[in-house]
Amino acid sequence: MNGSPPLGRVAGVPLRVHWSAPLLIVILSVELASGVLPAWAPGHSHGIYDALAVVGALLLTVSLVAHEAAHALVARRAGVEVEDVTVFALGGVTRMGTAGKARDAGRIAAAGPLTSLLLGAVGLGAAALTGGVLHWTLPAALLAWTGWANVLLAGFNLIPAAPLDGGRVLQAVVWRLRGDREQAARIAARCGQVAGALMVAGGWLEFLTGGTAGLWLALVGLFVLLAAFSEVRRSMLFEAVRGLRASDAMRPAATGQDWQTVGRFVAETVPRAAGQPVVPVTDFDGRSSGVVTLAALRSVPPARREEVKVRDIAAPLDTCTLAGPDEQVTDVLDHAVTTAGRPILVMADRHVVGMITVEDLIALARRRPHPPAWPPSVHSH
Secondary structure: OOOOOEEEEEOOEEEEEOOOHHHHHHHHHHHHHHHHHHHHOOOOOHHHHHHHHHHHHHHHHHHHHHHHHHHHHHHHHOOOOEEEEEEEOOEEEEEEOOOOOHHHHHHHHHHHHHHHHHHHHHHHHHHHHHHHOOOOHHHHHHHHHHHHHHHHHHHHHOOOOOOOHHHHHHHHHHHHHHOOHHHHHHHHHHHHHHHHHHHHHHHHHHHHOOOOHHHHHHHHHHHHHHHHHHHHHHHHHHHHOOOOEHHHHOEOOOOEEOOOEHHHHHHHOHHHHOOOOOEEEEOOOOOEEEEEOHHHHHOOOHHHOOOOEHHHOOEOHHHOEEEOOOOEHHHHHHHOOOOOOOOEEEEEOOEEEEEEOHHHHHHHHHHOOOOOOOOHHHOOO
16 A cells, blocks of 8 residues: 555544545446436436435545544554555555554454444434435435445454454454464464455356456455465564564664765665665764665656755655664564565664664574564563
8 A cells, every 4th residue: 555645634644545546436436326326216317326426435435434543543542553544445454553452452453343333323324314204315325325335344344354353353352362462363364364265256256157246355355365364474473583682683784874965875875785675874973864765866867966965865764663672573563564665773872773674574584483482571361
């Protein structure tokens, strides 16, 4: 979802719209205008159906945002860092850190479906009032569809299979009972793999027999399946780095000066920083001031590279996850909201002394096949 443009804030968290989001609105509008509304409230013109179908699609999209905003709001109240909320063709996703307690994890997961159920009840209640009392059949049909769609959204998300909300609730329950978060995460993710595979198979069979909705189910199933595989790998990685401090996992970081020109920086510093996703930079007094990427350096036209200073294109340090040398890697990863290509920066006395990349962690995991026991302080009972 990286690169999705922002569209304001929701619950104090940036709201982003993926390029595929309009596809969701188009598909919902077509379904409403061509099937649901004419069947539930016949006798109106195509133009009326088309107009209300767009309204219904937008209402459901807003409901998806509310679902994700509930996750974000509860997470922030629990002290979990939330990066953003993104709407895309298959629904919504909230990027956040990891809850430190099973109870908090369960509440964060349950907040979305409960919000959808509440919106569903409001929609169905409004439909009953509009149709039964005011006798406005077309608005009542639209509200009823929105209400049932939210109820189905809640029901689908409560399937006990990560990354769905029900899988997160299952993970929280197992974590609470067994005291091992990563074992709980792996169980929930394995359920997600099974559920995703069944969705793909069922959706594909339905599509082959003429049901076009089957293709959508197969795509959702593929998303669930891939995300579940990713969660299994993540839990195994966490287990492998248990007990390690940031200083044990970091690599030395080549740094540069932000007051240099881009041309000089590319010639002198970039070769020393080969393999680093970012280059930390310091100001004239030697204090760490930000990070710069190769992409940002390349974006400066060659003709201007002797004019533009590195500090003009550097990003703030907090665009990366920051950690102290003695922090546990697992604790750092708990609070990290990862961004593609951005490592963990290890800092001491306000200076970058090293960095940790995903590749570094994977290499560590391969060298440590028998991780030490999980520190008691991270258990939640």
